[in-house]
Amino acid sequence: MKVLVFGGSGFLGSYLVEELLRRKHEVVVCDLNxxxxxxxxxxxxxxxxxxxxxxxxxxxxxxxxxYNLAGFANLDKAVHHxxxxxxxxxxGNINIxxxxxxxxxxxxxxxxxxxxxxxxxxxxxxxxxxxxxxxEEYYKRYDLTYTILRYGSVYSERNFENNYIYxxxxxxxxxxxxxxxxDGEEIREYIHAQDAATxxxxxxxxxxxxxxxxxxxxxxxxxxxxxxxMIKEILNENLEIVLKNDGYDNHYKxxxxxxxxxxxxxxxANPHIDMGQGLLRCIKAVYNDN
Numbered sequence: 001m002k003v004l005v006f007g008g009s010g011f012l013g014s015y016l017v018e019e020l021l022r023r024k025h026e027v028v029v030c031d032l033n034x035x036x037x038x039x040x041x042x043x044x045x046x047x048x049x050x051x052x053x054x055x056x057x058x059x060x061x062x063x064x065x066x067y068n069l070a071g072f073a074n075l076d077k078a079v080h081h082x083x084x085x086x087x088x089x090x091x092g093n094i095n096i097x098x099x100x101x102x103x104x105x106x107x108x109x110x111x112x113x114x115x116x117x118x119x120x121x122x123x124x125x126x127x128x129x130x131x132x133x134x135x136e137e138y139y140k141r142y143d144l145t146y147t148i149l150r151y152g153s154v155y156s157e158r159n160f161e162n163n164y165i166y167x168x169x170x171x172x173x174x175x176x177x178x179x180x181x182x183d184g185e186e187i188r189e190y191i192h193a194q195d196a197a198t199x200x201x202x203x204x205x206x207x208x209x210x211x212x213x214x215x216x217x218x219x220x221x222x223x224x225x226x227x228x229x230m231i232k233e234i235l236n237e238n239l240e241i242v243l244k245n246d247g248y249d250n251h252y253k254x255x256x257x258x259x260x261x262x263x264x265x266x267x268x269a270n271p272h273i274d275m276g277q278g279l280l281r282c283i284k285a286v287y288n289d290n
Contacts, residue, residue: 001106001204002026002062006049006096007070008042009035011160012111012151015197016067017042023201030058031070049092052099059103065204068096069111071127073162078124089127094134101142107204108144110135114152114217117264132213139211147209149200150264152217156193157281159289165190165227169282172231174290177240184225184243191218192278195269202267215266220275227275234279 003020007013008029017039020027027042034044045058049070071089072078078085093110100108115121116128138144155165172178196216203209222230225243232239273281 001064002028002060003065003067003204004028004030004058004063005042005067005069006030006047006058007068007111008039009033010069010073011156011158011163012154012193012196012200013067013069014038014158015156015193016069016200019194019197019201023205025201028058028063030055049095050087052095055095055099056102059099061103063103064106065109066096066100066105066107067109067111067200068093070096072124075115075121075124078127079122082123085123085127086130089124090130090134093131097135097138097144101138101144106145107210108135108138108146109200109204110146110148112148112150112213114150114215116150145210147203147211148213149203150213150215151191151196152215153188153190154193154196154216155190155278155282157278157285158193159285163193165279166282166286168227169231169279170286170289172235172239173283173286176238177242178228178231179242179244180224180228181244181246182224183245184223184228184241186224187221188224188227189217189219189221190227190275190278191216191269192273195272199267199269209265213264215264217266218275219268219272222275230275231279231283234276234283 003025005013005017008017009031017027017029021041029042029044030047047054047058071092072085112132113128115125116132118125132148135146139146159166199216228241
């Protein structure tokens with residue numbers, strides 16, 4: 001199929017594009033910047049999602065599937081930038097939806113977040129939930145078939161600002177310490193970006209996920225403190241862990257489920273990249289980058 005990936009140069013987007021290409025789909029990356037050493041086999045279109053004209057130009061008559069991974073992806077920064085968060089995540093999404101409707105595509109895949117199911121997440125979570133509802137409304141109003149993917153705790157060995165575990169390992173190696181705003185009791189289900197990308201492509205190759213919300217998190221459930229200790233052990237114990245126990249109010253603690261959202265199905269990668277192997281990849285990548 002011919003697939004447009006808005007935000008294809010980003011953290012998860014780069015893995016998604018690679019997986020689409022591996023499965024022989026024709027891929028067009030729509031983003032502000034191109035990653036020269038990643039996904040060079042894909043066509044690139046420079047595109048600002050806030051410019052409807054630029055978004056429209058990215059489409060062609062033979063486009064079948066559109067992924068929207070573009071927008072504001074950093075929760076902590078979104079707390080301080082409500083206007084920019086809503087502008088990019090909501091209005092940018094509407095611009096892509098408008099172009100998708102006019103192009104009669106087969107599937108619109110929206111990259112949401114576990115925070116869309118939670119009363120935490122501040123403006124970021126609100127923007128994701130709002131966009132989910134807008135995607136659903138476009139289906140009702142324009143018959144635009146969709147799948148919503150609610151990602152949670154994605155990590156990998158690539159150096160992106162919103163790759164939490166990479167940045168954590170980077171700080172640990174550079175500074176010999178890990179600083180955490182919470183108390184370390186927060187629980188997350190980590191999923192490697194490659195596994196998330198694999199599942200994200202699986203959904204367009206099946207009719208089972210049409211007009212549904214899908215949760216994509218990992219199978220390795222652990223506390224933040226356990227993650228820090230795991231990194232410390234891999235680094236031969238030479239690491240100071242500082243738990244500040246404050247400033248973590250906008251993050252969920254034990255579960256992203258805090259109200260009755262739309263019913264979701266959870267996909268689990270099998271086989272998947274286990275947490276220890278994923279951390280080793282991160283550590284090797286940080287050493288190579290430095």
